[in-house]
Amino acid sequence: MNIIGMIDSIALLASILAVIFVYTGKWRKSNVIVRLFPIILVFINIFDTISNFMNLSTIWESLSPLSEAFQLILPIIWFFFLYTLLQERTTQKIKEEEERYLKAYNRAEFYKDLFVHDINNILQNIHSSTELSKIYVKSKDNQEKIEELFIIIDGQVKRGLKLISNIRGLSEIEKNEVNVKIINMKPILEQAIQYIRNSYQKRNIEIMVNYHNHSREFFVQANELLLEVFENIMINSVKHNDKEDIKIRIDVKKTKNKGNKWVKLEFSDNGIGIPDEKKGRIFQKRPFRREYSSGMGLGLSLVKEILQLFNSKISVHDRVKGDFSEGSTFIIEIPSFDKISD
């Protein structure tokens, strides 16, 4: 075997390998020209190799013009192959753009629904309260009632502000503008508890926190949006609670699961609870939420999205097993770390 023959055999082998790679891989997803391209090259290389091995044979003499024609069409085949690659990319890009626009459209629709529903409610409540105030203000005996109406208005303004803050949080997540770091979770939880106490001063709320493991600090992989998580869960416990004394118990502990460390938070309340059939969909954005979302609209869906960002988990259970009407327990597990990041 001469050296040229050997080199050509390597080229032939490489093109046969290319065919094998195509048809043992994800060939169904690719364009037919891309799939056929290596097969054509194999044929051309077979002719080339034969030409070197059988240079003097009479069979080759008759096949020689065919080989020359193949040589000529080689760059043309390359052109079609490259053109197809380009087209494939263009088609893919159009598909990606369509998906992006659809996502943006759905997001805009979601925010619109949310604003139409929740802001309308908020404005309606403020409007009713101001109308009543106008009536009550005429008599000096109604001072207490007017004060109550102001508290309602104040509550509605806070609700509107919370709605905006939630939407901002979601928007940041969707734009991937969120950085996750290692932070101490304890002050954030305390800040959220303070927020709930300040926001619902007229309601009798008892919040009890139990830190297990005797730890002073609980470092987790999260960021400032964790505050939204805690606030929204506790708002949910207060909003969906018809008891005179609202009780929220928070158990914080460090756990280990399959070699990974977690901080586990259990928020238990004595609210109206969540029936089993609704448990699976309370974290969904739409369309199910609307029918019974009298709170912040997207509170729990935001909670889930934020926690996904932190590689964390959330689940909801009955506080008393088998009786949802005794209240709910939200369990959150966040990846835990020993030290704060730089």
Next chain:
Amino acid sequence: MDLIEISKIVIGLFVLLFILQNYYRFRERKNFKIIFGAFFLLFLGWIFDYLDYLYYSVLNIIQHTLLAIGFIIMAIWFWKEFHQGGKNEHNRND
């Protein structure tokens, strides 16, 4: 034969120009540099195919070697494309 070799180079040159003209679009495709490298080596091989009359024994070996390397690189591209996935480079921007 010369006419075929020259025609091959001329068509190859047009293909090269086509690539260069659309390079910014091709670039978005993952592993494009590999297939471009394969084509470029084949194109060089075609040039040597024409020039080999000058010093046949050496230039002919270079020509065949370039073609063989080109095909090997092409096979690598097919492996990456069909077995490792990743049609394009847009993911980094998503």
